[in-house]
Amino acid sequence: MTRFEHCYSAREAQELDTADVYDVPAEKAPTSRQKLIEIDPQNGPRWLARCSGDYAGGLTGLYSCPNEHDLCVVIEGAAYILHTATPGAADDVEEYPTVHVLPCRADNLLILGSFDTLTAYGPTGFVWQTESFAHDGFAIHEVRGHELVGVAESPAFGAREFRVDLRNGAHEGGTYWVSNGPRRRSRVWKRIRR
Numbered sequence: 001m002t003r004f005e006h007c008y009s010a011r012e013a014q015e016l017d018t019a020d021v022y023d024v025p026a027e028k029a030p031t032s033r034q035k036l037i038e039i040d041p042q043n044g045p046r047w048l049a050r051c052s053g054d055y056a057g058g059l060t061g062l063y064s065c066p067n068e069h070d071l072c073v074v075i076e077g078a079a080y081i082l083h084t085a086t087p088g089a090a091d092d093v094e095e096y097p098t099v100h101v102l103p104c105r106a107d108n109l110l111i112l113g114s115f116d117t118l119t120a121y122g123p124t125g126f127v128w129q130t131e132s133f134a135h136d137g138f139a140i141h142e143v144r145g146h147e148l149v150g151v152a153e154s155p156a157f158g159a160r161e162f163r164v165d166l167r168n169g170a171h172e173g174g175t176y177w178v179s180n181g182p183r184r185r186s187r188v189w190k191r192i193r194r
Contacts (some may be wrong), residue, residue, distance in 0.1 A: 003103035004064040004110070008084040010071050011062075013038040013048060021048045022088035024073070024080050035075050037062070039084050047087040053078040055097035063101050066108045066123040074098050079112055081121065094129070095119050104143055107166040111148065113140070116176065118148070118164060133162050133174030152176070 013036040021036075034052045051073050053060065058077025065072055071082045077097025083089035093112055100113030109120045109127065116132040134152035141150050148164040154175030162174035 003105060004066055005068050006064040006071070006084075007043070007068045008039060008041040008071065010037060010039050010073075010084070012036065016048065019046045019048045020087055021050055022090075024049045024051045024082065024088075024090045025092055033076055035060070035073075037071075037073055037082070039071065039082065039087075041069070041084045044085050045087060049073065049080075049082055049088075049090070051075045051078070051080055058097045059099055059101065061101065063103065063110060065110050065121060067125075070121075072101065072110055072112070072121070074101060091125075093119065093121075099137070100140060102140060102143075102148075104148075104166060106143070107146060109166060111166075113138070118169070120166065120169060128169030130164060130169050130171050132176045133164075133171050135175050138162065138174070 033054055034050055037049045037051055040046045053076025055077030059074050060076055061074050063072040069083060069085045071084055073080050073082055079093035079098040081091040095112045095114040098112050102111040104111055109122050112119045115137045116134045117130050119129040120127040135154035138150050138152040146166045148166055150162055151159045152162050152174040153159055157175045160173055160175050162171055164171045
């Protein structure tokens with residue numbers, strides 16, 4: 001786990017035990033491509049999340065969030081925000097497959113990226129999602145002040161620099177032919193269980 005203060009412990013569990021088990025997402029049938037995550041909140045019952053992924057070779061990891069009660073779990077490219085104080089409560093992240101996770105402590109954001117967009121998660125939930133700015137993926141190079149800088153790839157245009165304003169998700173550059181600025185959405189996720 002990386003970077004943000006949190007009030008729980010989390011780890012991959014190897015087998016079921018006496019803790020309550022919740023499937024994340026709840027509507028997805030268990031598959032062979034899943035991980036069992038043990039969540040132990042400081043002020044609440046220990047529980048297990050059985051999280052499914054399905055992008056072979058995709059990113060897998062546990063990441064703390066700007067909200068001290070939230071945990072980002074990525075299993076083979078499928079990302080979820082688990083609300084650790086409420087067993088089974090989770091949000092499904094629309095970035096799929098999630099191939100980038102970048103904690104930005106200065107802006108108090110966890111940045112999640114697919115092959116062509118980025119989404120920011122803050123202390124109160126999802127904050128913004130960019131429009132598409134890459135055709136064939138991108139690399140994040142650095143954060144300069146409130147700006148994320150990287151290079152987007154395209155077979156037609158080659159490599160082109162892009163910049164994303166971390167305060168609002170507005171972007172410039174990249175290789176996608178449409179660049180209309182930020183797409184602000186009040187809900188960029190699906191409620192799984194509360």
